[in-house]
Amino acid sequence: MGKRKLPQMTLIAVLLYALIKVLSLDSIGALNGYFMIIINRSLIFVILTVSLNLINGITGQFSLGHMGFAAVGAYVSGTITTLVLKLSPDVASSYPIFIGAIILGGIGAAIMGFVIGFPSLRLKGDYLAIMTLGFGEVIRIILNNINYVGGPRGLLGIPKFSTFTIIYAFTFFTIVLIRNLVQSSHGRAMLAVRENEVAAELVGVDTTRYKVLGFVVGAFFAGIGGGLLAHLLQIATPTQYGFYASALLLVYVYAGGMGSITGSIIAAFGLTFLSQFLQLGFDSLSNMTGINFGSEWTMVIYALLLILIMLYKTEGLMGMKEAKLLVIEEGTK
Amino acid sequence: MGSIFNTQQVINGLQLGSIYALIALGYTMVYGIVRLINFAHGDFFMVGAYASYGAFYIFNSFLGKGTPLAIVVLIFAMVAGGAIATLANQLAYKPLRYKPKLSSLVTALGVSMFLEYFFSAFPLIGASPLGFPEIIHRATFKIGSAMIDNYVIIDIVVAAILMVGLTLLVQRSSIGRAMRAVSQDKDASKLMGINVENIITWTFLIGGAFAGAAGLLSGMTYPRIDPYMGILPGLKAFIAAVLGGIGNIPGAMLGAYIMGLAETFANAWNSLLGAGIAFIILIIVLLVRPTAILGEKTADKI
Amino acid sequence: MSALLSIENMSHYFGGLKAVSNFNFEVPEGVIYGLIGPNGSGKTTTFNLITGIYRPTEGKILFDGREITGYRPYRIVHRGVARTFQNLRIFGNLSVLDNIRIARHFNFKAGLFGSLLRTPGALKEEKKIREESMQLLEVMHLQNRALEDAKNLPYGELRRLEIARALATKPRLLLLDEPAAGMNPKEVSDLMDLIRRIRDEFNVTVFLIEHHMKVVMGICERIKVLDFGETIAEGLPEAVGKNPKVLEAYLGKRGA
Numbered sequence A: 001m002g003k004r005k006l007p008q009m010t011l012i013a014v015l016l017y018a019l020i021k022v023l024s025l026d027s028i029g030a031l032n033g034y035f036m037i038i039i040n041r042s043l044i045f046v047i048l049t050v051s052l053n054l055i056n057g058i059t060g061q062f063s064l065g066h067m068g069f070a071a072v073g074a075y076v077s078g079t080i081t082t083l084v085l086k087l088s089p090d091v092a093s094s095y096p097i098f099i100g101a102i103i104l105g106g107i108g109a110a111i112m113g114f115v116i117g118f119p120s121l122r123l124k125g126d127y128l129a130i131m132t133l134g135f136g137e138v139i140r141i142i143l144n145n146i147n148y149v150g151g152p153r154g155l156l157g158i159p160k161f162s163t164f165t166i167i168y169a170f171t172f173f174t175i176v177l178i179r180n181l182v183q184s185s186h187g188r189a190m191l192a193v194r195e196n197e198v199a200a201e202l203v204g205v206d207t208t209r210y211k212v213l214g215f216v217v218g219a220f221f222a223g224i225g226g227g228l229l230a231h232l233l234q235i236a237t238p239t240q241y242g243f244y245a246s247a248l249l250l251v252y253v254y255a256g257g258m259g260s261i262t263g264s265i266i267a268a269f270g271l272t273f274l275s276q277f278l279q280l281g282f283d284s285l286s287n288m289t290g291i292n293f294g295s296e297w298t299m300v301i302y303a304l305l306l307i308l309i310m311l312y313k314t315e316g317l318m319g320m321k322e323a324k325l326l327v328i329e330e331g332t333k
Numbered sequence B: 001m002g003s004i005f006n007t008q009q010v011i012n013g014l015q016l017g018s019i020y021a022l023i024a025l026g027y028t029m030v031y032g033i034v035r036l037i038n039f040a041h042g043d044f045f046m047v048g049a050y051a052s053y054g055a056f057y058i059f060n061s062f063l064g065k066g067t068p069l070a071i072v073v074l075i076f077a078m079v080a081g082g083a084i085a086t087l088a089n090q091l092a093y094k095p096l097r098y099k100p101k102l103s104s105l106v107t108a109l110g111v112s113m114f115l116e117y118f119f120s121a122f123p124l125i126g127a128s129p130l131g132f133p134e135i136i137h138r139a140t141f142k143i144g145s146a147m148i149d150n151y152v153i154i155d156i157v158v159a160a161i162l163m164v165g166l167t168l169l170v171q172r173s174s175i176g177r178a179m180r181a182v183s184q185d186k187d188a189s190k191l192m193g194i195n196v197e198n199i200i201t202w203t204f205l206i207g208g209a210f211a212g213a214a215g216l217l218s219g220m221t222y223p224r225i226d227p228y229m230g231i232l233p234g235l236k237a238f239i240a241a242v243l244g245g246i247g248n249i250p251g252a253m254l255g256a257y258i259m260g261l262a263e264t265f266a267n268a269w270n271s272l273l274g275a276g277i278a279f280i281i282l283i284i285v286l287l288v289r290p291t292a293i294l295g296e297k298t299a300d301k302i
Numbered sequence C: 001m002s003a004l005l006s007i008e009n010m011s012h013y014f015g016g017l018k019a020v021s022n023f024n025f026e027v028p029e030g031v032i033y034g035l036i037g038p039n040g041s042g043k044t045t046t047f048n049l050i051t052g053i054y055r056p057t058e059g060k061i062l063f064d065g066r067e068i069t070g071y072r073p074y075r076i077v078h079r080g081v082a083r084t085f086q087n088l089r090i091f092g093n094l095s096v097l098d099n100i101r102i103a104r105h106f107n108f109k110a111g112l113f114g115s116l117l118r119t120p121g122a123l124k125e126e127k128k129i130r131e132e133s134m135q136l137l138e139v140m141h142l143q144n145r146a147l148e149d150a151k152n153l154p155y156g157e158l159r160r161l162e163i164a165r166a167l168a169t170k171p172r173l174l175l176l177d178e179p180a181a182g183m184n185p186k187e188v189s190d191l192m193d194l195i196r197r198i199r200d201e202f203n204v205t206v207f208l209i210e211h212h213m214k215v216v217m218g219i220c221e222r223i224k225v226l227d228f229g230e231t232i233a234e235g236l237p238e239a240v241g242k243n244p245k246v247l248e249a250y251l252g253k254r255g256a
């Protein structure tokens, strides 16, 4: 059974890539630099959201410190590339090093995920949420106090390696790999842990292993996302990766649907764009009325959105369903 | 100075602990009754601080400064904290009462974000910190080698009075008895004719009022307020409640004083440790004993 | 007949409550063994102890001559003990097929990277698991439901799915906790046939807890009767059925 969907996915991804590239050409100018920034950010948030969904939605654990993993990725990769750039300022030839640094950042985050995964063996639900929040804060506080990485001011002067092409490729691979994992025997073991831990253990699933694995893999990709973000913004500060940034990812995951990769992709894109449009709207409202509407209003709307989703559509946009394109074979989730 | 464990630090620790205790009580009471970690609780504290700020400017012109004004402001802070907590319960938590626990937790996160960003977005308030006015004249005096000001005494005494009041309420009044019954067993309480929703409302009201009072004390003592001021004290008070066994009222008070002292000592020793000590305590407590010092034990029956 | 499962001096306390009191018994290989007793007499707790959910306060559990006391449940499953639950524990949001495949996961030989990259080796393993699982679903007459969400199945089929899922772990000992609960007479008699068939075709020893006297007397070849954590009778169905203590403590009350 089961058709191979990868060629189809790849084709669509390549076409989409080409389309965006063409539209952003100076001579066409349909997508200006401003749009490209939003697209880049959205793609990175897709990585972060999908990776959080692996922990919260697929494995049924609860991470409230997900940006802590991203911070590790950002700081590890950022430190490496700034150092390399200092030693040899030839940016073009540094791309292999950049890719390596991003992956090392992912590995660093994965190690952190391994450490943070252990409490999940003893704690559930809200206690686990608090524990991961605590870990995330500890990471932030430590970064705040390491002078080598800039303390509270953050890591400055990170080279701008994250181009649209790089980000796009990483996002594509993240989606494909996580999809492959979820729809494999290992992924089903993770889903079983979410569905019913006792039953999972009693059909022979080593639930300890799969809970920790959820955290490790999720953290790895969050680290990748953090690394890309740092090389897009050219800065990494502890506050970027604080508790509220993690909470924002949670909004994305719930809005898209816990357990649905498709939902996470749509939500990360939709909400990043929404916030930009809201910003534009508030700016013009400020111009019209003369009253200043700050960026906080966007967050007010996000917060309301989260509350409304929880009250009226707890299962989110997609529930646990996936788009056909992401389903490898029927009967899998 | 020498040792970090001197009288000055103990006094500072108790003062900080008093503020944490007032916040921790609301956390623990709400958890005891509805099993919800109310993330927005720290923001009720922030609302109390802003309400005090507003009340000061309303009443300052005809009450002057001093104790009468302070009492009026305190009442305002408590009413505001209680009102916002009750409102959050009615609008956001009540509809989710019998849904999975995590949906309430995430909703609480939403309420918290909403309050913080709404306050910082609101033109009259704004994101930047405000200096908190002096409601009672600040006077410093010396006991032994320790410098003490009257705010230390106000914080400790006001917190103590409120906590004694709460203890009496919980032990003696019919509401208190009903609260204890509901926290033991919601269904049985219903059968006994207790209006559970009513008791939950009272719990939010009292918890919010206490957080509001803490907001005033904190504003007076560390005279700067901003929309995000509730995040860290809220988390630390929550950790104090966990330390004391969440759901347990005396435990939360004890945990809060331990937290205040630990943070003060740690800060005196090293600022990194001071910033992280609360989370280190949290992680240790949760790992060693998820139900913590005075808490209950639960088992999942199979 | 050698003992597949032996319990030696096993006791278990919940706080001050003695849920299981000094159990000693053996389940011989190949039989259908029944455990009966009033509600709260410690039957489910016995299963929880055997499958490693709780560690017994005292005593030893041996499976196939080797001690398994204190093992993690999943390792006990790998040794060859599977079970169903008194209150169903199905992976409701997953498909029926996935429910079975998860139970076959212990036999999945590809590593994490194989699955991430969908290597030929991993795909071969996936195919094997899928085929085996579909076969099992056919044997259990659930093949038409394979792609449905498990939570949408009617109660009787859910019970069968849970048995199928337990069988998917290739057990030598199958523990069934009140398999006939909530079934109508027709379903009960189908279930009895199914249990006999399972024992014969899958070559498993069946150890079941049941309230339904018809089931117990009809298919069990040995019976153990509990009351308040104590064993009050043990042996062949006819003998147990005549035991005055049993009649008084259990059967008498229900007029069976």
Ligand SMILES: Nc1ncnc2c1ncn2[C@@H]1O[C@H](COP(=O)(O)OP(=O)(O)O)[C@@H](O)[C@H]1O
Binding pocket: B299, B300, B301, B302, C014, C017, C019, C037, C038, C039, C040, C041, C042, C043, C044, C045, C046
């Ligand atoms: N996890 C637990 N914690 C405390 N007591 C328990 C637990 N599980 C079972 N019990 C108690 O142990 C006794 C035996 O229960 P159980 O084995 O479920 O009985 P049965 O399956 O025979 O109806 C009962 O009194 C029950 O309340």
Ligand SMILES: [Mg+2]
Binding pocket: C043, C044, C045, C086
């Ligand atoms: Mg039972």
